[in-house]
Amino acid sequence: MAAPHDRPLAGSFLTRHAMAITVGTLIVTSIMPAGWLAWAGWFRSLTETAVAPVSHPARVGARIFSPTARDADPEQLRLLYDELERERQMRLQAEARTLRVIAQLEQVSRGAAVNPAVPVVQVPAPVVGETAGLLLVRAGHTQGITRGTVVTAGGVQLLGTVEDADARTCRVRPITDRSVPTIGAAIMLAEDARFTLTCLLTPAGDGTLRGDAESPDVADPRTIEPGMTVRLQDDRWPEHAQMLLIGTIERVDPHPEMPLRRVITVRPSVDLLRVREAVFRVPDEDPRTRAEGSRP
Amino acid sequence: MNWGVFIILAWFALGLDLGLAPALAPGAGEVRPSFLFPLIVFVALRAPARTALWAGLIGGLMIDLTTPLARNGAPLATVPGPNALGTLIAAQLVLSTRAMVMHRNPLTMAVLTVAGAIVAGIAVVAVFTLRGFFGDSIIYESTHELGIALGCALYTGAAALLMSLPLFWLAPVFGFAGQGSHAQGGRFTWSHSGRG
Structure with a gap:
């Protein structure tokens, strides 16, 4: 075995100055423009995925001590409430659409284009954590989720939009977050x-x-x-x-x-920060999402 | 120190930070305890100086990597460094005071955690304020964040008080130098034992 003084000079230098090099690197990354730090997103995704096996059970367990108001309802009553709310939204949407179609018909008659409504599929996914006001959800690009995808709680309550998504996880910004625009x-x-x-x-x-x-x-x-x-x-x-x-x-x-x-x-x-499950409204364009999700 | 034990406990504590801490947050949910920070303070109280500093750096980096930051009209950003440097400074603070405190007293853990978390919070806010001078796109309100950091520090102190008992019990598993027996690492005391 080589004695310490026989080690290569570079290895010895790195060992002795590892702390200084690390701190120096972190100081540089701390003040580096955010646009140059896109590579750190990969490490973030990796860390969040690694921590999910602990954070998800912890989040589910936490609900026992801090249940939201609707958790107190019996399950059947909650399902009925969701169903009723879904029907109500569809009816109001239809009424609002009718009013819009009347206005659009007037536009068409003048030559303006009309955008057809895009159908959506609902993709439910568990919320595994929360950090910096964002909900960490176990669903990503593979489910057709992209930045800007609309997210609901239980399919009826508007939760927010996807702020950032990678292959398996995404981060959702609730509408109650202070940085959300009007x-x-x-x-x-x-x-x-x-x-x-x-x-x-x-x-x-x-x-x-x-x-x-x-x-x-x-x-x-x-x-x-x-x-x-x-x-x-x-x-x-x-x-x-x-x-x-x-x-x-x-x-x-x-x-x-x-x-x-x-x-x-x-x-x-x-309470939008304490929902157990997020439901994504993904435009029904991808056959994979059509197979995995359910229509509203 | 047994790094495997530290990494496993840090992983578990970070999971609690993401999963359990939001449920313990009152009001708007911004002030919440950290379970990872008391672990760093615990290590800084007992491990050799260099090990304690590395533990602070690694723990802080884990916080950085799970803290996405909103930007003006751009995807989220992850900035590795501010929390890592903050916890490094906090670990150094604990190192510089540990000769004067009772290691096995839960109140020591709580007080040092609050002090360390305040120092780390100020360091993090300072870094982001500095970034702001260069026209950074990250949305950050320094005064607001400083208030939250102070609130989180107090709450984390309370968490440290509760965590101190299981951590003291687990101390022999960490394999800190000079703590081979369960009796020495496992007990805690409210009075100065003279063994530090």
């Missing part, structure tokens, strides 16, 4: 897509969304009240996501500057 929404004054009020909602940072809503016509007896449903109505979101449930109005406060406006606080029907 979302266009419709306050359902009645169970009919014609009686809605549009508003813009901004995440408040405490699990709710806030925004201004103009009071209905003075002659209209319907007013904005706590408990009313708020749904997605935003042209920046895909057609299939329209009318998904954002939440219910928790508070209605007078606007400090404009007397005809109200400040509403909307809380999602479930």
Whole structure:
């Protein structure tokens, strides 16, 4: 066996200065522009995949001590609620589509193009962890999930969009995250897509969304009240996501500057950071997703 | 130190950070405990200095690799370094104070964890603030993040208090120098035993 002083000079140098070299490298990567650090995403994906066997059971176990409100419901009641909510969304979507089609027909008559609605399949996947406000979900490119894919909780509650995806995992940014831009929404004054009020909602940072809503016509007896449903109505979101449930109005406060406006606080029907399963709405273009997912 | 034991426990603690900690977070869910940080402090309290620093670096790097950062109109970024350097400094802080504290007292673990986590948090915020000066695309509000880091440090201190008992029990498995017997590594005390 070679004595320590017989070792090659390079090996000895690396051994003696390994800490300094590592710290130096980390200082460089710490201040390196984010665009140059794309390679680190591979290591992130690897680490998250490696940790998932612990984080997923821990997350499931944590729900025993911290159940969300809907977990307290009996399973059958929850299934019925989901089914009812799904039907309601489809009906409202159909009504909203009818109104849009009428407008589009007018455009077509003037020569404008009409984009056909894209069908989607729903791909459920377990949430295995949460970090930096993002949900880590065990589903990725292999399931047809890409950046921007719309995600729901239980197929009815709008959860957010995919921020970043790799082969087997992806990260979902909930709509309540502070960095999410303003979302266009419709306050359902009645169970009919014609009686809605549009508003813009901004995440408040405490699990709710806030925004201004103009009071209905003075002659209209319907007013904005706590408990009313708020749904997605935003042209920046895909057609299939329209009318998904954002939440219910928790508070209605007078606007400090404009007397005809109200400040509403909307809380999602479930705690979006503690959902057990995410359901992805993948455009039905890939035959693989067609085989794996289920139609809404 | 037995690195295999450290890696397995770090893997387990990181899994708890991703899976269990969010459920323990009050309110908006930003202030949460870390289970990995008390492990780093525990190692820094007992292992040889160089080993403790490496454990801090590795643990911090694991935190960096599981902390994606939002960017303006661009995919998420992963920045290896800020947390690694932060925990390295925290490990150095523990190393410099461990001669003056009672190693087998759970309160020592809690206090040093809070102090270390505050120092690490400040270091991380400092790095991202520095990045901000160069027009970094990562969305980062330094003041807000500093507040969260302080809250997390206090919460992590509470977690350290609870984790100290199983960690003290597991101490012989780590194989720290001079801790061969279960009796020496496994017991904890509320008073100074003189053995440090």
